[in-house]
Amino acid sequence: MAGKERKDTFYTVSYEPIKDLYTPEDLDLDYGRDLGNPGEYPYTRGVYPNMYRGRVWTMRQFAGFGTAEESNQRYKYLLENGQTGLSVAFDFPTLLGYDSDHPRSEGEVGKLGVAIDSLADMEMLFDGIPLGEVSTSMTINAPAAILWAMYLVVAEKQGVSWNRVSGTIQNDILKEYIAQNTYVFPPEPSMRLIVDTFEFGSKYVPKWNTISISGYHIREAGSTAAQELAFTLSNGFAYVEAGIERGLDVDDFAPRLSFFFNAHNDFFEEVAKYRAARRIWAKTMKEKYGAKDPTSMLLRFHTQTAGCSLTAQQPENNIVRTTIQALAAVMGGTQSLHTNSMDEALALPSEKAVRIALRTQQIIAEESGVANTIDPLGGSYFVEAFTNEMEKKAWEYFKRIESLGGVLGAIGSGYQQREIAEASYRFQKGIQSGEQTMVGVNKYNADEKTSIELLKYSRDMVERQINRLDKVKKDRDGDLVKRCLEDLEKAAKGTENLMPYIIDAVKAYATVGEIMDVFKGVFGEYKDPAIF
C-alpha cells in the first residue's frame, strides 16, 4: 500500500494476519447492538458501569509452597504489601488427591504449591486471616469440592457465616482433559461433582464463584488466542447445559460462573479476545439459554500473565513482558489479575520477585493513568475489527465442536488436544526459524550466567507435613471417619448432592486422599490418551 514494508506478512503471536491499516471500511458497527456502554448489554466495553473508576481490579498473586505454615506466612506478606485477595496454589499430590505420605507423593510434597492433607492443614493455612474480609481463589479441580468444604468449615470455625465468604474454586474439569491434565475421574462423574457445587453454592454460599472456567491453561499448553477463547467459552456453555439438565434455573447458578484468561504478549490480540468473550457470553446466555437476570450474562474474569512467555535467559526481561501483558488485561477490563514473577521460568518465585510483580500492577493502577477512563481502546478501528474477527473465529470453533458431539464428544475424539498440540508445535518451529521473536532466546542473546536468587525450601518441610498427618490420624475419631466415608460412598453411588457428605467427612478430619479414594472406587479413573 504505502511503500515498502519490512516483512511480507504481519501476524500476531497466534499467527493471526494483521493488515497495515484499519479504517471505518473494516467495521460494520452498531454501537448499541455490538458495544453498549459499560455495564450494558452486550457488555463488550465492560461488565460494570463504573469499572476501575469505582474500584480497581483485585490484585491477586497466586502463591503456595511447602506446608501450610510457610504459605500462611507468604499470604500475610502479600496482604501486608497491599494485595487485596488470596490465591492458593496446591502441590501436585493435593491436586491429584494423594496424601503426603502416599508413595506417589515422594519428591512432590510442597513443591509446586502447598500440601493440604486434612482440615488441620487448612486451619493452619488461614490462621489469622479473616475469611469474612478477604476473598480467596483456589486452583483446584478434581478434588475441588473437598477443598471448598474444608474452606467452608474453617470459615465456620472462625465464626464467619457462609453467606459472607467469597472466593472462587477453579473446579473446571473440562479444560483438564483439554490442556491442564490434573483430572482424576472420567468426565461424567466429574461433571456431576461440579453441578453439585453449583447447586450447593447457589443455596448456601451465594457470594462464592463455584467455577472459574479457564482458558489460561489451554493457552499455556500452546493454543492460539482464538482457540483459548473458543474452547473456554464452549466449556462454559457445557457447564450451563449441565446445570440446566440437573433442573436448576439458569439464573440461580449462572451469576456465580466466573472465567480465567491468559494475557500473552500480543497486546491488541489479547484486548480483542477479552472484549469478544464478554459479547459472546452475554449474547449466548440471553438468546440461547434464556437468562433473564443480567448478572447471568456478565462474563467476569481473572487474568494471569503468560507463564509460557517467560524466558530463563535474561530473566529480568520478564518484568517487561509481564508489564505489557498486565496492561492488556487491564485494557481488556479484567476483574482480577496475577502478574508473574521474573524468575518463574527457573523456579517458584522468591519474595523479592513477587513484590516486583505486585508493584507492576500497582504502578499500572496508580501511576499510568490507564484506569482513569473505561475501555479507552473502544472505538479504535483496529480493536473493534479485531474483536469482531475473534468472535467470528470462536463461532467457527463452536460449530466444529458441535459437529463432534459437543464438548465431551470432541474431547473423546481428541479434537481440542490435537488442535492445541498443532498450534504449539507451529509456534515452537516459528521460534526456531526466527519467524517469531523471543528476545534472549532466538534474538539479542547474551552470554551471561543468571544470578537470580531462587526460593529455597526448608529441609524438614516434608517431614513436618507427614508428622502432622500422622498426628491427625491418631487424634481423630476413627469410627466417625469410617462412618462418614461409608455414607459418602453410598451417596456417591446414588444421585444425591455430595457436598453435605463431603463436609461431614472433612469435619471428621478425613483426609483428601481418603475421600478421593472413595470417589476413585465409585467413579473410576481417567487415563491420559497421550495425544501429540
Added chain:
Amino acid sequence: MTRTIKVLVTKIGLDSHDRGAKIIARAYRDAGMEVVYTGLRQTPEQVMQAALEEDVDVVAISILSGAHSILVPRVVKLLRDEGLDDVLVLVGGVIPEDDIPELKEAGVKEVFGTGSNTDEIIAFTRQNVRRV
C-alpha cells in the same frame, strides 16, 4: 542400512505440564525417528518396563515438578539394573542449574532446559545414541 532410532518420550512424577514432551515427541517423529509417548504420571518402574518392552534406544524424560532429583536417578538405575546400559537418557524441563551435575552423575547424558531448541536436541540424540 541402519535401523530407525526409537525414542521413548515420557513424563515422570505427578506434574502435568506436557507441552514440552509433546513438542519433542513431534520433533523426533518429524526427524524420522520412531516415537512412543507414554503420557503423564509414569512411575520409574513403568518407564523401565516401557523401555524394555519397546526396545528403545533413547529415553527422553520430561519433568517440571521439582521431583527430578529423586525420580530421575531411580529411572536410570532401573534401566541399568535391567541391563539397558547403552540406552541414552535425556532430561527436559525446569531443572535448576545446581541440580544438573547430580543428574549427569546418575547417568543422564544431557539436560535440556527452558528455551531449548528441538533441532539441537535431535542432533545431540543422533550423536550420542548407541550404534543402531
